[in-house]
Amino acid sequence: MTIGIVGYGVYIPWCRVKLSDLAEAWGEKFPFPVEKTVPFWDEDTITMAAEAAQNAINHAGIDETEIGAIYFGTTTNPFLEIQGSSILKTMIEVKTDTLTVDLTDSARSSTLSMIACMDAIRSGSIKYGLVVGSDMLVGKPGSDLEYLASSGACALVMGRENLIAEVEGVASYGTEFSGRWRSETQTFPRMTMERFVREQGYIHHVVTAGTKLMEKLEKKPDDFKYAVFSQPDLTYPTLVARRLGLTMDQINPGMIGMSVGYTGSSSVLLALATVLDKAKPRERIMMISYDNGGSDAFSILTTENIEAKRQNIVEKYLKRKTYVDYNTYLRFNRVFEKLPG
Amino acid sequence: MSERTIRNKVAVVGAGTIPFGELYDKSFEDMMSEAYLNCLESVDKGIDPKEIEACWYANADIVWQRHSTGAKVAETLGLTGIPITRVENACATGSDAFRNACFAVAAGLYDVALVVGCEKMLDTPGGLIGMVDLPASIEYPQPRFFNMFAVTMPSAFGLYGTRHMHVYGTERKHFAMVSVKSHHYGAKNPYSHFRREITVDDVLNAPIISWPLGLYDCCPITDGAAAVIVCKSDIAKKYTDSPVYVLGSGLASQPVCLNLRRDFTTMEPAVWAARQAYEMAGVGPEDIDFAELHDCFSCTELIQYEDLGFCKKGEAKTFVENQEMYIGGKTPCNISGGLKSHGHPIAATGVAQIVELFWQLRNEAPGKGRQVPNAEIGLQQNIGGAGPQVSCINVLANKKM
Amino acid sequence: MLTIIPICVSIGYSKSYRGDCMATAFPPYWRAIPGMHRLVGQKCKKCGKVNFPPRKNMICTYCGATEFDEVHISRRGKIVTYVVASRMPPGVIGPEAFAIIDTDDGARVSAWSTDCFPKDYGAKEGSPIKCDMPVELVIRVIGNPTPTPFYGFKFRPIME
Numbered sequence: 001m002t003i004g005i006v007g008y009g010v011y012i013p014w015c016r017v018k019l020s021d022l023a024e025a026w027g028e029k030f031p032f033p034v035e036k037t038v039p040f041w042d043e044d045t046i047t048m049a050a051e052a053a054q055n056a057i058n059h060a061g062i063d064e065t066e067i068g069a070i071y072f073g074t075t076t077n078p079f080l081e082i083q084g085s086s087i088l089k090t091m092i093e094v095k096t097d098t099l100t101v102d103l104t105d106s107a108r109s110s111t112l113s114m115i116a117c118m119d120a121i122r123s124g125s126i127k128y129g130l131v132v133g134s135d136m137l138v139g140k141p142g143s144d145l146e147y148l149a150s151s152g153a154c155a156l157v158m159g160r161e162n163l164i165a166e167v168e169g170v171a172s173y174g175t176e177f178s179g180r181w182r183s184e185t186q187t188f189p190r191m192t193m194e195r196f197v198r199e200q201g202y203i204h205h206v207v208t209a210g211t212k213l214m215e216k217l218e219k220k221p222d223d224f225k226y227a228v229f230s231q232p233d234l235t236y237p238t239l240v241a242r243r244l245g246l247t248m249d250q251i252n253p254g255m256i257g258m259s260v261g262y263t264g265s266s267s268v269l270l271a272l273a274t275v276l277d278k279a280k281p282r283e284r285i286m287m288i289s290y291d292n293g294g295s296d297a298f299s300i301l302t303t304e305n306i307e308a309k310r311q312n313i314v315e316k317y318l319k320r321k322t323y324v325d326y327n328t329y330l331r332f333n334r335v336f337e338k339l340p341g
Numbered sequence: 342m343s344e345r346t347i348r349n350k351v352a353v354v355g356a357g358t359i360p361f362g363e364l365y366d367k368s369f370e371d372m373m374s375e376a377y378l379n380c381l382e383s384v385d386k387g388i389d390p391k392e393i394e395a396c397w398y399a400n401a402d403i404v405w406q407r408h409s410t411g412a413k414v415a416e417t418l419g420l421t422g423i424p425i426t427r428v429e430n431a432c433a434t435g436s437d438a439f440r441n442a443c444f445a446v447a448a449g450l451y452d453v454a455l456v457v458g459c460e461k462m463l464d465t466p467g468g469l470i471g472m473v474d475l476p477a478s479i480e481y482p483q484p485r486f487f488n489m490f491a492v493t494m495p496s497a498f499g500l501y502g503t504r505h506m507h508v509y510g511t512e513r514k515h516f517a518m519v520s521v522k523s524h525h526y527g528a529k530n531p532y533s534h535f536r537r538e539i540t541v542d543d544v545l546n547a548p549i550i551s552w553p554l555g556l557y558d559c560c561p562i563t564d565g566a567a568a569v570i571v572c573k574s575d576i577a578k579k580y581t582d583s584p585v586y587v588l589g590s591g592l593a594s595q596p597v598c599l600n601l602r603r604d605f606t607t608m609e610p611a612v613w614a615a616r617q618a619y620e621m622a623g624v625g626p627e628d629i630d631f632a633e634l635h636d637c638f639s640c641t642e643l644i645q646y647e648d649l650g651f652c653k654k655g656e657a658k659t660f661v662e663n664q665e666m667y668i669g670g671k672t673p674c675n676i677s678g679g680l681k682s683h684g685h686p687i688a689a690t691g692v693a694q695i696v697e698l699f700w701q702l703r704n705e706a707p708g709k710g711r712q713v714p715n716a717e718i719g720l721q722q723n724i725g726g727a728g729p730q731v732s733c734i735n736v737l738a739n740k741k742m
Numbered sequence: 743m744l745t746i747i748p749i750c751v752s753i754g755y756s757k758s759y760r761g762d763c764m765a766t767a768f769p770p771y772w773r774a775i776p777g778m779h780r781l782v783g784q785k786c787k788k789c790g791k792v793n794f795p796p797r798k799n800m801i802c803t804y805c806g807a808t809e810f811d812e813v814h815i816s817r818r819g820k821i822v823t824y825v826v827a828s829r830m831p832p833g834v835i836g837p838e839a840f841a842i843i844d845t846d847d848g849a850r851v852s853a854w855s856t857d858c859f860p861k862d863y864g865a866k867e868g869s870p871i872k873c874d875m876p877v878e879l880v881i882r883v884i885g886n887p888t889p890t891p892f893y894g895f896k897f898r899p900i901m902e
Contacts (some may be wrong), residue, residue, distance in 0.1 A: 473783035552826035
């Protein structure tokens, strides 16, 4: 029995800042046409998630009260001791006995949410599940991590009926590696040596997970039409692709990081959404997430239904944009309020 | 004539007030007793305070000064033992207190009653603007929770200005002309908060508070007090040979919640209250010789020209361009300087407007160039709340009608 | 004579009359959640008008009846009127427009603006906010997001 995606929705903030402007503020240069999102001052992780979730539910065309559980994956919950998903629950009309599950502390939480959701559907506990990945990342001003840290949300309604895409299989791979962290008393994330994180972290885990996936499902790289990855850095997917035997034609359609930056847990789901907007029926998508020593690899196959439920939602949010300067970016991200004093 | 009227039954025989302003050196009680003493003095043939049988106390307590019991008046004015009712109806408190005093006197319960209004707004920081964050802004219970920071007064009234501009082509300069007129007369009034003239350019270039309203479209935050003495008409001659008679009164309310209002080009409570007051008084808008309107904001006064019938709906901008609201025009309005220039101590305003009517109708308006010639019938209006929630109107005349 | 400019950002302007508390921990806000988080309204069975915000024991503001259907108010509408407020409480980045909005299904709500910069006051060319403009309602943080966010609806220009 197949489980998969019934509908999906995204939310991308209105304001953008060009990375060249950001670099210039610090006396550096960034000569590539990359930009990232800036949340409006009144947005936070939950408001973005709410809009993405509403879009997903509208797209899925289901009755909201049939959603049995909400899985909310984020690293930037506004509260340490209130569930983001329970606040999200008050914003969509679900029943009071809908389960709310917060998965946090990792940008992998969105794909981990998908796995948990699929398990719940498979066991028969729920009919439909809502998976939301949403993050509002802010890097320490002047640091390398500031460059791509941005905000965005993506939501999926998962179930067994009326699927637009099936999840054919999942392969996870995790080790004790970590490279990027933020402790309870630290305001901004930190990262260790970039090459170490890239080789032993991202590339190793993504490639291993991808290889395991293909072995498990007995598929080859060219069985996949698209491949989408988490994008904490815009060069990593290319390096991974080479090692997995994928071509640039397969990975380019999902490189949404060029336009929105690294949106944390929603990064890989936004890339998936970008591709789902374009994918035709019976096309196979490889999706691999990564954060801190763990990767989940999915093989997702679109169904015939995807044509009937075609939407162009990522493009719709991408083209709604306005540029702000670095000052406004700092104010809207409330960086000054995060500093001590 | 219908039985349900107070026309000609009540007379105002004394009225007193104090210069309005930022009165840091006067306490709440200082202001109240000064106004009261001026009021006693203004009774031509004198009055013994023991003759005052009841009192209506107008105090909106808008910034939580806790002056809100009638006992406060008993203590301050030496009126122990008589019934004192404290009235609150947002900015319409003053007129509402006056109205209720008149009802009691007209009903025959009391021969002589006192109406006193007093408001101290500047003993706490921020004054009325602090309302934005204080639970006092629970004037707006639902929309405030909805919006978390309440709509300020300029915003609430500005909504009406914007819609009026959109539907009728009124412009900010028309609002500015109203403020200019108010300052023109306020400058001549020794009781005004602001006593200088301004120009249309001053108004248009002033900092924006809540577009379309700028700093000079908004009334100031003022301390003040006023008192009037009313009595049964048939004993008025005991106190003065030129009493001022109450012809009619009206009061109407609409929802507090902004999104439950119906029309944003009209302040509906004012229309309804005016209808009641005109009917009770047996007069129409064309009979009103001058009016004291509630210009908390310039757009409010402009819309009142239409709502009270001084001009047709949508034609206020022409009314203003032709200076019909000046002395010599069709209906001189706010010759005291209005709330804009004279000041707006919330509850005291209504009572101070009655004082102004008293002076104008007896040809004794203080300050040169401020007397409406041949004034016979005057109208006084308050609009209360953030956005017009309530309006109270009283019509007075210097002879029985 | 100097005019006194009312200053919102001043000492004594208490940043948080509500203290440091979470929305659902404070009765009036907790009661307001269906309206604030889900735009629930009450449609009068007698006159068909939508009363908003919702309440228990509601009496129709328009006709006085007491029977209602609970409805979700449409998230799209048109601006009836608006102001652009320049002075904001601490933590709120202004200027912001406040508008009364008639929704597509005949309800009337009020909301502050988001996702636009109404710096250009008035109906000049280029001003983002005008009367009769189509807008949509989205859920955002109301007021200062720190230390704890409260959620509610704001309006933004419609996304094409």
